[in-house]
Amino acid sequence: MVRRVGAGAVAVVGLPLAAVAGLVGMVFAAGLSSWIALVACAGVFVFAGVAVLVGWVVFTVAGTAEAWRVAVGFGVLATVIAFAGGMVVFAPPGVPEPAAVPANVRFWHLPTGSHIAYVHAGGGGRPEPVVFLHGGPGTPAEGISPTGRALADSGFDVYAYDQVGAGRSTRLDDPTGYTVARHVADLEAIRVTLGAPRMILIGQSWGASLAAQYLAAHPDRVAKAVFSSPGELWPQAWPGGVGEPAADYDRVLSAESSPRLLLAAALLSVNPKAAHGFMSDAEADQRMREITLLLKDGADCPGSPPAPVHDNLPGFYANQRTAIDFKAIPDPRxxxxxxxxxxxxxxxxxxYIRPEVAAEYRTVFPNARLVEVPGAGHAIAHAQQARYQALVTEFLGA
Structure with missing residues (x-):
């Protein structure tokens, strides 16, 4: 009786350990290869080996004759069952078909290799085009905003584009290609494509950080800049972070804790190509959309109306890899x-972003004016559209 209890205890503890060992084996293999089939085989092999070892201990404790021989059969059976269970747990979910591309969306095919989706409004009377830069990284807006329409009506050429890896723009085969330098190079290629000696940049959140990075690389090619709810100029200056939006964290953690997403995140940390092979852009972007929708109203003042929802998908790998690269760049200040x-x-x-972050922009740029907008959160144009539009159009002389 004691032997059986001991053997059962070993099995109960050992098999979960085998499963953990298999996952660790997959992550380790991903550090050596991006071929997801090889990575999966490594996980199965490690699980099988540990399962055989667990079986040997179980049957030895139980006093079974020829424990090794029986353990091999036990390991094979456990591996088959675990493989079948893994196929269920890690099976890719169905992904909705992408929404139809609106008729007003056009594409730039840039020399950087990026195929960039954009919309355009207005034109005719002003020398510098206005280019809106969305936040995230990887969370595009949809179309021309009301402020953009007002600027277009006053004669500006207004453009809003989806940065590479987001919205309707190119997804890269190699996620490590999502870098700050790539986004800056795309923006410069857009300027050249437009034939504009200088641009006016309006950046929201990360888009403001991108505008600043562009200014660091091309200081004479921006006529004016609007930094709206700006993100950091340099993340390493804020080791404790700059704040997070309020959220229902139980729901967010539930959305983030799916086995596939957790494994993709683990693979992403060691080999982004392997993560990309395991979880496609379509699936990853859909999961990011679900999480973004849970967070969308946590960035506004309490009592604000719900933020609008659109079908322009965010880019998971652009978000993750750009954020990682952003933390590694030299200080642009x-x-x-x-x-x-x-x-x-x-x-x-x-x-939710600390006020010192916006204040640093005013310190760095001597011709900057800092305005706090009451009753607005991170998305100023959503909560205080009239005030936002008035400030921007007045600043640009529209």
Missing amino acids: PALHGNPTPALVLRGSCD
Whole structure:
């Protein structure tokens, strides 16, 4: 009786350990190869080996004759059952068909290799085009905003585009290609494509960080800049972070804790190509959309109306890899200090990002004006559209 109890205890503890060992084996293999079939085989092999070892201990404790021989059969059976269970647990879910591309969406085929979706409005009377830069990274807007329409009506050429890896733009085969330098190069290629000596940049959140990065690389090619709810100029200056939106964390954690997403995140940390092979862009982007929808109203002031929802999908790998690269870039502030570009820095009174972040833009850019907008959170244009539009159009002379 004691032997059986001991053997059962070993099995109960050992098999979960075998499963963990198999997953660790997959992650380790992913560090050596991006071929997902090989990575999966490594996981199965490690699980089988540990399962045989567990079986040997179980049958030895139980006093079974020829424990090794029986353990091999036990390991094979456990591996078959675990493989079948893994196929169920890690099976890719159905992904909705992408929404139809609106008729007004066009594409730039840039020399950087990016195929960039954009919309355009207005034109005719102003020398510098206005280019809106969305946040995230990887969370595009949809179409021309009301403020963009107002600028177009006053004669500006207005463009809003989906950054590479997001919305309707190119997804890269190699996720490590999503870098700050790539986004800056795409923006410069857009300027060249437009034939504009200088642009006006309006950046929201990460888009403001991108605008600043572009200014560091091309200080004389921006006529004016609007930094709306700006993200960091340099993440390493804020080791404790700059704040997070309020959220129903139980629901967010539930969405983030799916086995496939957890395994994709583990693979992403060691080999982004392997993660990409395991979880497609279509699936990863859909999962990011689900999480984004849970967070969307946590960035506004309490009592604000729900934020609008659109069908332009975010880009999971662009978000993850750009954020990682952003934390590794050299400090751009020495190149930005004293830049004479006229700038408007807007911050909502309820913005979850620390006020010191927006204040740093005013410090770095000597011709910057910082305005706090009461009753607005991170998405100023959503909560205080009239005030936001008035500030931007006045600053641009529209």
